[in-house]
Amino acid sequence: MSETTSLPQIPTSLASLRESFAGQSSSTRALLLMAPLIAFELLVFVIPFLILLRISFAEPSSDLIYEPGSWSVEAYAAVVDNILAFELLWSVVSYSFLLGVAVTAVTVVLALFYAYAIWRATGLVKTLLLFSVVLPLLTTLVIRTYAFTPLLSPSGTVNDILLSTGLLSESVQFVPSMAGAVIGQVYIVLPYAVLAIYSVLATMDWHVVEAARDLGASRPRSVAEVVVPQAMPGIIVAAVISFAWSVGAYAAPGLLSENITFALHVEELLLGDLRYPTAAALSVIMLLLMLVSVSIMFAVLNRFGGDFDLA
Amino acid sequence: MTSTLHREQLENAAFRAGYGALLVFMLLPLLVVVVTSFSASGRIAFPPDSYSLVWYADFFESTRWLDAFTNSLIIGVGTALLATLLGVLGAFGQELETDSVVGSVVAPVVLIPLLIPPVILGITLLMYFNEVGLRGSYASIILAHTLWATPLVYFVMRSVFSRFDWQQLDAAHDLGAGPVRSFVHVVLPNVKHGIFVGGLLAFIISLQEFVMALFLSTPGTETIPVLAWTEIRQALDPMVSVVSTFLILISVGAIIVAAIATNLEWVSKQLS
Known part of the structure; x- marks a missing residue:
C-alpha cells in the first residue's frame, strides 16, 4: 500500500462501505439503524443522570457551585435531616405528594368519564369531543395555566356569576389557593389521561357491555364491572402520567397557589x-419516592383490574 | 316499565350534562385567551370591558416577542428534524429485528424521559450542559426537547411500520434493490404520512414545552413560553393573550394539516 493509492481510495471506500452495509445481516443493519437513537439516549439522558448522581455526592463549596472531585453524603444527610425534622423540606415534599394524589384522583375519574363519553359518541359530537382534548394538549401549559387567573380570582368571572345568581354572598378566593393549583394541574394532565383511557376503550367490544345490560346490570354497574376492568391498562397509564407530572408540577402551583412545591x-x-449538590440530592430522593409510589399504585390498580378479569 | 324509562332519561340527561360541562372546562381557558387578546385595557378580565387590536399592534413592534418567536421556530424545527431522524431510523431498525436484546432495552429507555418530571430533566441537563459547555446554545434546548419528542415519533413510527406489508420489502430485495434503494422506493412512499405527522408532533411538543426551556434558555435563546412565563409573573397584560392566540392558531393549523394527512381519531390515538 503506497501513498499514491490513498487518493482514489475515498470513493472506493464509500462504495465498499455501501457494499458492506448491503452485505450485513439484517440484525447488524438493525443495530446500525438504531445506533443514532442509542447514542442520543446515552449522551443526552443516561450520562446526564450519572452526572446528576455524581454531583449529588459532591461536597458543597462556597465559591464554586460544588467541590470538584470530592465525595460526601453531606447533601443527602442535610435533605433527609430537614425532611425528618418536619422543617421546610418536609412541607415542600409532602405538599408535592398531596398535590400529586389529589390531582391524580380527580383526573382519573374525570378522564374515565370523558373517554367513555367520546367512545359512545358518534359523528360530529365525537369529533368535537376529541378536538376539545387534542387542542389543549397542543397548547403550551403556560397559556393553559394563566387563563384560570381571570376566571378564578376573587374578582373573576366565576365569582361574578356565582355572586350575581345569589349562590354566593361573598367572593371566594379560588386563586391563589390549593384548589386553584389542583384545578390548573388537572387541566394540564386531563387530555393525556383521557387519550390514554380512550385508546384502550376504542379497542373494546361494546357488545360485552350490552350483554351485561341484557343480563340485568344497571348502567352504573355495567360500567363499574365491565368497562372499568377492561380499561384498566389505560387507567394505569393515565394514573401514572397524572401522578408523575403533578408531583413535579411547576407552572400551576407557581401561578395559582402560594404553596411551594418541590419543583419551585x-x-x-x-x-x-x-x-447544586443539595438540588441534585433532593431530585434523586424525589425520583426514588416517586418510583416507590408509582410501584405501589401499579400493584394496587393491577390487583383491582385482575379481580374482574372478563377478557 | 315507565319508571325504568324515566330513570334512563334521567341518566341520559345527567350523562350529557356531565360531558357537556367537561367540554366547557376543556375549551373555556382557550376561549379566555383568545377573547382577552382583543381587550382594549391593560388588565386581563373576562369578558373584557371593551375591544381593540392595540395589543396586536404592540406585538408586531416588540422586538423581544418577535425574537422569542424566531427562537421558538428555530428550536421547533431543529427538534422536529432531529427527533424525526432518530425516531424513524430507530423504529425502522427495531422493525427489521424485532426480537433483538438491544431493541427490547431501547423502547423503555426512549419512553422513560416522558415519565420524569420536566423539572428534574431540566436540572439534570442544566448541570450536564454546564459541564460540557453547551449552556446558552440553541443546541442545548433542541437536545432537551428531542428527549421528549423522540418517544412520540418513535411510537408513531412503530405503529405505522407495524401496518406496513414487509413482504414488499422482501420482494424489492429479491428483485435486486439494495437496502437504501428499497427503503427509499418501497418503504418511504408507504410511511411518509406517518413521518410527517411524527415530525409535526415533535415540532408542537417543542413549541409548547416550557419547564426545560426555562432552565436551559438564556436571554438570547428565550422561547415564547419562557418569555410568556416571565411576563405573567410580573404583570398580567393582554400581550400574553395575543402571543397565546398565535400559538393556538399554529396548533389548530397543525391539527388541520395532520387531519388532512391522516384523520383526527388516528392522531389522537397516537398521542396517548
Whole structure:
C-alpha cells in the first residue's frame, strides 16, 4: 500500500462501505439503524443522570457551585435531616405528594368519564369531543395555566356569576389557593389521561357491555364491572402520567397557589442559591419516592383490574 | 316499565350534562385567551370591558416577542428534524429485528424521559450542559426537547411500520434493490404520512414545552413560553393573550394539516 493509492481510495471506500452495509445481516443493519437513537439516549439522558448522581455526592463549596472531585453524603444527610425534622423540606415534599394524589384522583375519574363519553359518541359530537382534548394538549401549559387567573380570582368571572345568581354572598378566593393549583394541574394532565383511557376503550367490544345490560346490570354497574376492568391498562397509564407530572408540577402551583412545591423549591436551590449538590440530592430522593409510589399504585390498580378479569 | 324509562332519561340527561360541562372546562381557558387578546385595557378580565387590536399592534413592534418567536421556530424545527431522524431510523431498525436484546432495552429507555418530571430533566441537563459547555446554545434546548419528542415519533413510527406489508420489502430485495434503494422506493412512499405527522408532533411538543426551556434558555435563546412565563409573573397584560392566540392558531393549523394527512381519531390515538 503506497501513498499514491490513498487518493482514489475515498470513493472506493464509500462504495465498499455501501457494499458492506448491503452485505450485513439484517440484525447488524438493525443495530446500525438504531445506533443514532442509542447514542442520543446515552449522551443526552443516561450520562446526564450519572452526572446528576455524581454531583449529588459532591461536597458543597462556597465559591464554586460544588467541590470538584470530592465525595460526601453531606447533601443527602442535610435533605433527609430537614425532611425528618418536619422543617421546610418536609412541607415542600409532602405538599408535592398531596398535590400529586389529589390531582391524580380527580383526573382519573374525570378522564374515565370523558373517554367513555367520546367512545359512545358518534359523528360530529365525537369529533368535537376529541378536538376539545387534542387542542389543549397542543397548547403550551403556560397559556393553559394563566387563563384560570381571570376566571378564578376573587374578582373573576366565576365569582361574578356565582355572586350575581345569589349562590354566593361573598367572593371566594379560588386563586391563589390549593384548589386553584389542583384545578390548573388537572387541566394540564386531563387530555393525556383521557387519550390514554380512550385508546384502550376504542379497542373494546361494546357488545360485552350490552350483554351485561341484557343480563340485568344497571348502567352504573355495567360500567363499574365491565368497562372499568377492561380499561384498566389505560387507567394505569393515565394514573401514572397524572401522578408523575403533578408531583413535579411547576407552572400551576407557581401561578395559582402560594404553596411551594418541590419543583419551585429546587429551582430556587439551583438558580437562586446555586446549591447544586443539595438540588441534585433532593431530585434523586424525589425520583426514588416517586418510583416507590408509582410501584405501589401499579400493584394496587393491577390487583383491582385482575379481580374482574372478563377478557 | 315507565319508571325504568324515566330513570334512563334521567341518566341520559345527567350523562350529557356531565360531558357537556367537561367540554366547557376543556375549551373555556382557550376561549379566555383568545377573547382577552382583543381587550382594549391593560388588565386581563373576562369578558373584557371593551375591544381593540392595540395589543396586536404592540406585538408586531416588540422586538423581544418577535425574537422569542424566531427562537421558538428555530428550536421547533431543529427538534422536529432531529427527533424525526432518530425516531424513524430507530423504529425502522427495531422493525427489521424485532426480537433483538438491544431493541427490547431501547423502547423503555426512549419512553422513560416522558415519565420524569420536566423539572428534574431540566436540572439534570442544566448541570450536564454546564459541564460540557453547551449552556446558552440553541443546541442545548433542541437536545432537551428531542428527549421528549423522540418517544412520540418513535411510537408513531412503530405503529405505522407495524401496518406496513414487509413482504414488499422482501420482494424489492429479491428483485435486486439494495437496502437504501428499497427503503427509499418501497418503504418511504408507504410511511411518509406517518413521518410527517411524527415530525409535526415533535415540532408542537417543542413549541409548547416550557419547564426545560426555562432552565436551559438564556436571554438570547428565550422561547415564547419562557418569555410568556416571565411576563405573567410580573404583570398580567393582554400581550400574553395575543402571543397565546398565535400559538393556538399554529396548533389548530397543525391539527388541520395532520387531519388532512391522516384523520383526527388516528392522531389522537397516537398521542396517548
